[in-house]
Amino acid sequence: MPPTLLVIGEVADGHLTKLSAEIATLAAGLAGSSGGTALGLIVDAAPDGAAAELAAYLPRVVSVASAAAADEVWAPHAAAEARRLLDEGVTHVLAGVTNDGRDVAGLLCGALGWGVLANAAGATWEGERLVVEAVVLAGKAITRSTVDAPSAIVTVTPGAADAVGSGAPGRVESREPAGSPVVPAARVLERVAEAGAEASLEEANVVVVGGRGVGGPEGFELVDELAGLLGGVTGASRAAVDAGWIPYARQIGQTGKVVRPALYLSLGVSGAMQHRAGMQGSQNVIAINRDPDAPVAEIADLFVVGDLFAVGPALSAEIRARRGG
Amino acid sequence: MRILVMTKPVPDPAANAERLGPDLRLDRAASPSVVNGNDEYGLEAALQLVERLGGEVAILTMAPAAGVETMRKALAMGAMRGVLVADDALAGADIPTTIRVLAAAAATQEFDLLLGGLDTSDGAGGAVTAGVAARLGLPLLSAAALIEPDEAGRTVRVRRLSAKGYDVLQAPMPAVISCTQVLGTPRYPSLKGIMAARSRQITTLSVADLGGDLLPGGGQWPSRVLGVQPPPSRAAGRTITAAPADAAREIADFLAERRLI
Ligand SMILES: Cc1cc2nc3c(=O)[nH]c(=O)nc-3n(C[C@H](O)[C@H](O)[C@H](O)COP(=O)(O)OP(=O)(O)OC[C@H]3O[C@@H](n4cnc5c(N)ncnc54)[C@H](O)[C@@H]3O)c2cc1C
Numbered sequence: 001m002p003p004t005l006l007v008i009g010e011v012a013d014g015h016l017t018k019l020s021a022e023i024a025t026l027a028a029g030l031a032g033s034s035g036g037t038a039l040g041l042i043v044d045a046a047p048d049g050a051a052a053e054l055a056a057y058l059p060r061v062v063s064v065a066s067a068a069a070a071d072e073v074w075a076p077h078a079a080a081e082a083r084r085l086l087d088e089g090v091t092h093v094l095a096g097v098t099n100d101g102r103d104v105a106g107l108l109c110g111a112l113g114w115g116v117l118a119n120a121a122g123a124t125w126e127g128e129r130l131v132v133e134a135v136v137l138a139g140k141a142i143t144r145s146t147v148d149a150p151s152a153i154v155t156v157t158p159g160a161a162d163a164v165g166s167g168a169p170g171r172v173e174s175r176e177p178a179g180s181p182v183v184p185a186a187r188v189l190e191r192v193a194e195a196g197a198e199a200s201l202e203e204a205n206v207v208v209v210g211g212r213g214v215g216g217p218e219g220f221e222l223v224d225e226l227a228g229l230l231g232g233v234t235g236a237s238r239a240a241v242d243a244g245w246i247p248y249a250r251q252i253g254q255t256g257k258v259v260r261p262a263l264y265l266s267l268g269v270s271g272a273m274q275h276r277a278g279m280q281g282s283q284n285v286i287a288i289n290r291d292p293d294a295p296v297a298e299i300a301d302l303f304v305v306g307d308l309f310a311v312g313p314a315l316s317a318e319i320r321a322r323r324g325g
Numbered sequence: 326m327r328i329l330v331m332t333k334p335v336p337d338p339a340a341n342a343e344r345l346g347p348d349l350r351l352d353r354a355a356s357p358s359v360v361n362g363n364d365e366y367g368l369e370a371a372l373q374l375v376e377r378l379g380g381e382v383a384i385l386t387m388a389p390a391a392g393v394e395t396m397r398k399a400l401a402m403g404a405m406r407g408v409l410v411a412d413d414a415l416a417g418a419d420i421p422t423t424i425r426v427l428a429a430a431a432a433t434q435e436f437d438l439l440l441g442g443l444d445t446s447d448g449a450g451g452a453v454t455a456g457v458a459a460r461l462g463l464p465l466l467s468a469a470a471l472i473e474p475d476e477a478g479r480t481v482r483v484r485r486l487s488a489k490g491y492d493v494l495q496a497p498m499p500a501v502i503s504c505t506q507v508l509g510t511p512r513y514p515s516l517k518g519i520m521a522a523r524s525r526q527i528t529t530l531s532v533a534d535l536g537g538d539l540l541p542g543g544g545q546w547p548s549r550v551l552g553v554q555p556p557p558s559r560a561a562g563r564t565i566t567a568a569p570a571d572a573a574r575e576i577a578d579f580l581a582e583r584r585l586i
């Protein structure tokens with residue numbers, strides 16, 4: 001039987017996330033190469049905009065206007081809607097490697113007992129089996145894995161595919177919510193945004209990152225200044241986050257965000273494996289570090305050995321000078 | 326307050342020696358084992374809650390029998406007792422099986438809160454804690470940065486990390502919570518704790534002890550690693566050791582060349 005792939009769409013500020021668009025492209029490709037089909041799911045208080053966006057990639061999108069999604073946690077509701085769609089022959093469920101996407105994947109796995117292919121950086125068919133590539137063991141190896149069963153849950157990392165629309169917008173089907181979430185849904189009492197949260201790290205073209213080397217919260221002023229000059233967004237290593245210098249939402253790496261900007265510039269970051277896991281897809285990497293043996297040298301296109309408190313301000317001055325003050 | 330924390334033994338990330346064996350499964354002999362980082366953050370939060378509110382912190386592990394060594398580290402931090410599910414039939418168990426077994430083992434215990442990690446540093450599946458919540462039919466409060474039970478109201482509030490900051494969630498207890506680094510740095514075991522851990526009880530259960538049909542595949546997991554390869558290496562870059570002003574010029578040249586300024 002040809003596969004049916006279900007994409008769990010995520011919505012941020014009323015729009016489909018970039019990761020969801022990438023997953024939809026991946027799923028459409030997998031459907032095409034196997035003679036199967038792909039469909040998308042949007043569950044949101046106001047799903048229409050994101051559903052239409054998802055339909056740019058997929059032939060069919062189910063759009064569920066869920067009032068509960070506004071004041072209860074999303075994943076138990078999204079998982080319930082996904083489960084309802086299984087009746088239509090869904091063989092593979094694809095969700096993003098985000099807190100919400102992983103919650104849906106985990107809830108469905110617990111409810112259905114399907115195997116999980118986690119952290120897919122790419123996926124192909126080998127015969128009837130879906131085979132995914134994943135970076136494992138803090139970046140030390142890339143595995144190819146499969147589930148020898150007709151069905152599986154797949155979680156997908158950013159960058160597994162470039163988002164490319166199908167050219168023919170799919171059909172959007174509006175549905176009433178299923179009613180009961182797969183587990184009792186916790187209430188959301190409040191949503192709090194941290195300072196600087198307007199700028200999305202994942203979508204930024206330039207990311208300037210401070211590590212332990214910046215020495216304290218004040219050190220991030222220099223990082224912010226460079227980010228501002230380069231039209232970028234500030235990120236951080238875990239050491240800087242754990243020290244409380246900057247909120248967790250800025251963390252890049254295995255347990256933080258995954259970024260793939262045109263430019264990644266770091267100051268005072270050693271380049272540990274777990275940090276690299278979040279930035280190795282960057283196109284151009286520049287690192288400023290006073291230790292000539294810092295591991296970040298292995299991945300930098302330009303490795304600047306020097307004190308960040310000297311090189312950083314000099315770089316700001318140079319960029320300003322070239323722009324005519 | 327009774328808190329049960331799911332603690333998984335993982336290769337010590339500090340040893341930086343994780344590798345797969347010839348069978349393409351994690352080579353557990355290659356690195357010393359420690360409690361998974363996120364589980365330790367959960368354990369620390371649990372210990373602090375029980376210090377404040379009274380009650381008990383217990384740990385739950387599914388691992389080969391040698392898992393008790395790693396569990397002692399959690400007991401030395403202050404957990405009062407442990408439950409280990411150890412069974413040869415579970416070697417290489419896949420994610421749905423792990424979920425079924427941990428949920429069945431948790432169901433043998435009484436708890437107000439069941440804590441797990443958001444994900445593990447070895448498998449990084451990030452599915453097990455949510456899956457256990459689904460099996461038990463309990464509310465899931467994931468990606469916790471702060472845990473605040475209200476014993477009188479029998480509810481718990483959790484700050485859940487979001488893309489922009491955090492959401493404040495509330496659910497009735499018992500509930501399942503997945504834990505993150507933002508909960509705070511775990512304590513080092515004291516000498517007294519290490520001594521006390523030796524006499525704390527670890528109950529070992531087999532799959533048969535748990536009852537039910539936990540191994541529907543008869544111990545054959547459909548999930549398989551087909552192959553493994555090293556990550557691609559990046560082309561070697563250029564190193565600059567010039568004085569700051571010259572280095573800055575070289576960086577700016579590089580940026581201009583690639584049309585980044
Ligand atoms: C399970 C697990 C998950 C993890 N997840 C992540 C993650 O998601 N993201 C992450 O970043 N880390 C993560 N880590 C932590 C990671 O292993 C490193 O500890 C961390 O990345 C180090 O941060 P750092 O490079 O800022 O600090 P350090 O390693 O301390 O490096 C600081 C660097 O700054 C340089 N420096 C100091 N002063 C100056 C100066 N004045 N000028 C120039 N250079 C200077 C030093 O030479 C050094 O290289 C994880 C670890 C584990 C175990």
Ligand SMILES: Nc1ncnc2c1ncn2[C@@H]1O[C@H](COP(=O)(O)O)[C@@H](O)[C@H]1O
Nearest residue numbers: 331333387441442444445450451452453
């Ligand atoms: N074998 C295990 N024993 C105890 N807890 C586990 C085990 N496997 C997973 N867990 C729990 O589930 C969390 C998420 O694991 P994972 O989904 O494998 O990334 C871990 O942080 C643990 O709290």
